[in-house]
Amino acid sequence: MPTNPEPTTAPETYWKFTPADLSTYKSRGYLIQRTLFSPDEIEIMKREAERDLAGANILNKADRAGNPVNLAMWDRPQDDIYGMFSRNERIVKNVEALLGAEVYLYSAKMIMKNAREGGAWEWHQDYGYWYDYGCLVPSMLSCLVAVDRATKENGCLQILAGSHAMGRVNHDRLNEQTMANPEHVEAARARFPLVYLELDPGDAVFFDCNLLHRSDANRSDHRRWNYIASYNTVANQPYKRVRDYGNYEPLNQVPANSIRAFAAQHNLL
Numbered sequence: 001m002p003t004n005p006e007p008t009t010a011p012e013t014y015w016k017f018t019p020a021d022l023s024t025y026k027s028r029g030y031l032i033q034r035t036l037f038s039p040d041e042i043e044i045m046k047r048e049a050e051r052d053l054a055g056a057n058i059l060n061k062a063d064r065a066g067n068p069v070n071l072a073m074w075d076r077p078q079d080d081i082y083g084m085f086s087r088n089e090r091i092v093k094n095v096e097a098l099l100g101a102e103v104y105l106y107s108a109k110m111i112m113k114n115a116r117e118g119g120a121w122e123w124h125q126d127y128g129y130w131y132d133y134g135c136l137v138p139s140m141l142s143c144l145v146a147v148d149r150a151t152k153e154n155g156c157l158q159i160l161a162g163s164h165a166m167g168r169v170n171h172d173r174l175n176e177q178t179m180a181n182p183e184h185v186e187a188a189r190a191r192f193p194l195v196y197l198e199l200d201p202g203d204a205v206f207f208d209c210n211l212l213h214r215s216d217a218n219r220s221d222h223r224r225w226n227y228i229a230s231y232n233t234v235a236n237q238p239y240k241r242v243r244d245y246g247n248y249e250p251l252n253q254v255p256a257n258s259i260r261a262f263a264a265q266h267n268l269l
């Protein structure tokens with residue numbers, strides 16, 4: 001069982017979404033929180049990820065054009081530096097406010113889009129996958145945290161604002177990815193504004209599991225890695241076991257200041 005690190009200082013206060021934020025999220029299907037993590041906190045994760053993605057399954061896939069799509073995936077919340085982010089109350093308490101219920105960590109991953117080669121992601125909804133994995137209702141969301149600067153040039157996340165209101169659309173398998181039905185995507189593109197989510201390291205985006213999103217291949221000289229923690233409400237845990245990830249395990253939240261505390265305890269500073 002993961003344990004809480006001992007905070008070395010009194011727990012920090014942190015940004016909590018306001019009622020206006022909650023209503024923006026509800027209408028647009030996403031919410032950006034700048035500097036959810038400070039530059040030095042995200043630097044600790046970045047350094048560790050470059051050194052070792054311990055405990056993760058490394059998946060190497062290819063996009064339609066054959067560019068590599070690399071990711072590291074964690075099945076469960078862990079007692080490591082990544083867990084200090086995915087279990088951090090700065091994320092989890094805000095996710096619970098957005099979903100209005102107790103949550104658990106559904107999955108966590110590092111999307112590693114390397115310079116000049118990192119592949120594209122096709123238009124999809126995360127719930128297009130998760131519905132097939134036994135989650136009955138779309139009471140799920142993801143929090144993406146920029147590890148590197150994310151720009152249009154290096155393949156930042158693109159979303160269709162408000163498209164979550166469509167509900168789940170059918171998805172088809174295309175090579176090694178699952179993509180939303182092209183006819184629905186075309187119609188959605190004509191109706192919902194396309195937004196490029198350009199982010200600085202430590203910025204976060206919370207987005208609904210039915211929000212249509214994609215990203216371009218990275219043709220720039222700048223790497224773009226981001227960490228994505230996804231959450232499900234406890235009441236919506238899968239009715240069948242399909243994957244090693246996504247299965248219910250109580251989420252042991254850690255205080256807002258746990259990243260530096262953990263790093264100090266484990267000589268990661």
Ligand SMILES: O=C(O)CCC(=O)C(=O)O
Binds near residue numbers: 121
């Ligand atoms: O980070 C990206 O480029 C896309 C990731 C994504 O779409 C996903 O994890 O569902």
